[in-house]
Amino acid sequence: MSRLCAKPGCDRRATATLSYAYAESTVWLEDLAAEAHPMVHDLCDLHADTVRVPRGWELRDQRSLAAGPPSLDLIGA
Template sequence: MLQCVRGTCTEAATAGLGYDIVRTMAWIYDLDAATMAGARRNRDVVVPLCPMHADRIRVPLGWDFQDQRVAEPKPEPMPADITEPLFEPRSRPEPEALAEPLPQEQPSMLERAFRAAPVRGR
């Protein structure tokens, strides 16, 4: 499998870029084994590109551009009239009302020791 020719891209090439300078036109097509074999026999220039770079390709001003790639089928959206939830939401228990206030916490032993220690330098 070919690798995309753009800069430091390491993705696999899925599209080929072809161009004709005399007719000022460029085209992108799906890149597969049969296409590569035909291009090698005809000595055509094949510029392999990954999907991201193929989608971003721009041609010079005034050139004709043809995207000959076959679009992948998109997944069908879910019908909007679904009445049953896909999952049951978890129920959260209600916080219990506190009948009596929380008791005041006693200071820790370390806090009491520091309070009783004399302060130096004053």
């Protein structure tokens, strides 16, 4: 069972869930939630990667799948 990206005109499979909190001026990107929720938006990987937040807001990308397994090269080990 899969859901589609919430962006109008986009029919790619959703891979991430976007949520936000006005009180904290924060937007979260997380792995696709198990259940759809009226307060969040499902996005495909393309649109999740191009999310822009309003000035003064913080974007916290907490996805674990999008970037694949951690690379030792990136860590510098």
